Amino acid sequence: MIKVTINGKEINLEKAMTVLEAARSAGIKIPTLCYHEQLEKYGGCRLCLVEVERMPRLQTACTLMVTDGMVVRTETEAIANVRRSVLEFLLINHPLDCPYCDKAGECELQDLVEKYGPATSRFKESKRKVTESLEDPVLVRNMERCIVCTRCVRMCEGVQGAAAIAVIDRGGHSHIEPFSGGKFDCEYCGNCVSVCPVGAIMSRLHRHSYRPWQLVSETETICPYCGVGCTLVVQVRDDVIKRVVPRIGTAVNNGLLCSRGRFGYEFVGHKDRLTAPLIKKDGVFEEATWEEAIRLIARRLGEIKDTFGGSSIAGIASPRCTNEDNYVFQKFMRVTLGSNNIDSTARTGYAGAQAFIENIFGQGATANLIPGLSNSDAVVVAGGDPTAMNPILGLQIRACARKGGNILTIGHIKGLRHYTPVELRPSLFSEDILLEGILSALKDKKGLPGSNQILEGKIKDINLSSAEVTRVCGISEKDFALFIDKLSGASNAAVVIGKEVVQSSGGSYRLLLLAAITYLINGRVYLLSERANEQGLLDMGCAPDLLPGYRPLGYAEFRKKYEIAWKSPLPEQPGLTIFEMIEAAKSGLLKAMYIMGENPVFNMPNSKEVEAALKKVDFLIVQDIFLTESARLADVVLPALSWSEKNGTYTNMERRIQRLRKAVTREGMEDWRIVLEIARNMGSKMNYEDSENVFFEISRVSPLHRDLGYEEIEKGTAIYPYKGEPLRSLTEEIRTEKGGSIESAGKLYLRLERPLFHSGTLSRKSQALVNIYAGAVARISPGTAGRLSLKDGDIIRISSGIGSLDLPLAVEKAVEDSVLMLTNNFEGRGAFSLMEYSIDPVTKAPVIDGNVVTVEKVGR
Amino acid sequence: MFSEAAKKELQEIRLRYPNARAALLPALYVAQREFGWLSPDAYETVSDLLGVPKAIARGVGTFYAMYKHKPAGRNIVQLCTNVSCMILGAERLVDFLKNKYGLEPGGTTQDERFSLVIMECIGACGTAPAMLVNDDFYENLTENYIEEILQRYK
The missing domain is CATH 3.40.30.10 (Glutaredoxin)
Known part of the structure; x- marks a missing residue:
């Protein structure tokens, strides 16, 4: 026990801490500027100076550790004098433009000067003049206001790990600048904005359009973008979102955000939002009332069900919609329409990968806590860049590296390039061989643990010498040996698996190899998830073979329970996957389709074929917030409320259920309510008052969610395995399918770029994100550019077997040779319009890594 | 771009220090000799070769008066x-x-x-x-x- 006396108050401390932390724990305030609880200590601003008995000078409370018997005074006349002087110096160059500074009202410098003075300045000379930098699309840098506390620099380098800004020059000329001196050209997380105590780095969105004290409401909710599930605080004025900020102490992101979370909210009040139901008459949309639209749908679906049976109707659920939306949707499909044809774009990777991993390790194997990543001693990353797909999870990997953990990447991962002691960059299509090699080497080094016989049966068959591996993969033996050395020495390892693993030929075999590696190092698996509620929709039973609670539909005893709960017989046959739906639609077997919050025409590979298939469906309903590519094909379009306009819950990739809250008011209905209205028009007795009511039913029906309520979810205790029962292990035979050998020499392969700033069709309606990343660009490596005689900035025509696109070219070192990277985010220019796919027979995910394209220069 | 000899020199410098950042000052000095001044290109080259983020390299370089940040004569x-x-x-x-x-x-x-x-x-x-x-x-x-x-x- 450490005893400290601060301002005459005796404080007993369990563990060592700084004087500042001790004072705060006792409710004593010490003013600070450079100190920030998320950042490394700095001791630069001198505002936290305190008197300590038996120490000769004033001491910085933020860096001084307490000792037993220490006597501290924090507010004496001498201290007040010093603080006044420090502030007087800071104000020498500070412009005092508070009347039009957006920070005024929440400015730490303003508050401190108000408290400690000086009211006047003795400085008569002229102030430093620096023009405000508006060169950046989302960040404004005002270096007159900067007090060089370096919080932003410490945030950028020490926490975010981007190291995009630094203190430039010295002494009175010191200021903060990105490398270019103007545009930040960084990860645009905006965490520098969060920590800036003054108005030196600020967001450009809604600049000069509100004062902080005018933000009438603050709502804590969950980010709509990726599967990490960060908590956001949405600040609103006049029913417009003015700002999104993080909050320190929240479970997943703890005061940090990424670019999409912080700047990607403008889609909510976008002018293109759908406002009324649309009914297509003679090929033209006409606005209709809700009553008309719902009645028409009920009638048509009823007719189709009666004539062709429930199995002629399919539904696509949404990984952006809430658990409640998805639950009601699948119940409507199964009970009212009698169809198990329910699936989602989770099928493009996450669903199959999770099922595969859980079959080996048991249910919940991927439900690992994200912050735990930073405590690992080794993290293997395969199949994509976590710092782009799931940025806040990526930060935990960087934090792991800073704590001394080894980040071991398979392939070049741009966002982790400064963090990895060794990256193995196998030549194209040799990733399987590399994984086999890693597995063989680990097996030789560590032996088999003997706890999973089925898996070990598979591992025993894989034997590859390191000489063979390094030769085939084109990597150095030294790097390979180092990789194995670091990995085999780990006792608390994690394996992070991205979507590219699943979408490659032989994806299931690759998953097996990664699972086997995880098994040998006794690690944990993290499955990257691109959408906010991909996990939740699976848990809600939005899959052709799953009932709510992740219960397999194929078992009669499970089905029975739901039949009793829902008071209705259920179709026995598993339904169609999303890809099978497209096939069925093409062949005319599907008569009606109901798409909720998804845009398959854009978000599925071979988009033209998907479009053609949807056109053949007799009756297509699309429920969305924008008139998307898919919605344009619909017979009826239903406008839904979007994220931040409704209540509900999301389940993130660690299977934490979190509460989504309404922040702005808009007329309209939640997705589940629209579905409910249709169901009731078809004679269903389903009824729910609000989203909590829906969740109440979920907690009664789904054994996994048993006895779970909004109260627990809000308390933050809804963490897997909740209070219910996960499914006991049902390990079946592990089936895999190896990829065929592919000859890559001289060819160019189209691969999907998954950028940090965009995600599907939502981000392209958020102006700030569009300003950062404005349009589709084809990216190739310098080597490939040389081989094809192309230059950065050329306009090229990319042609595949199914189409062609003209796009500007960027030559970038981070791209693999013989690969052309293209995003699938921009209307009419998506990579999926050029990609054909085949279906992996085990994971049912699309295989898209073998798409050959040709390019030719068409302009500059 | 650096000459092969300068690249080699940089690698040797790097080995004299416990980590890449510690090698920044002599590395920037080599870059200044090669390029005549510390242009953005020079910083990027050093940053790539040492594996230090370029903004950090520039922050260090601009602190010292004897690194030049505009082109100088021979x-x-x-x-x-x-x-x-x-x-x-x-x-x-x-x-x-x-x-x-x-x-x-x-x-x-x-x-x-x-x-x-x-x-x-x-x-x-x-x-x-x-x-x-x-x-x-x-x-x-x-x-x-x-x-x-x-x-x-x-």
């Missing part, structure tokens, strides 16, 4: 104008350089042959005025003597 003239040199006519020499060569303090001649830096005391007060041309030291300067010296540098 030869650097550093003239002292501190007290002793000033009393003995250094300011006249500054004018001379301006009139004869068009060389302003902090500037570069049009043919990029010389850059002029006004420097503080170089400890030659007894033999003032004094200057450095690149790493060579000259004292007891006069207009004629300067003209003669500068002829040696092309």
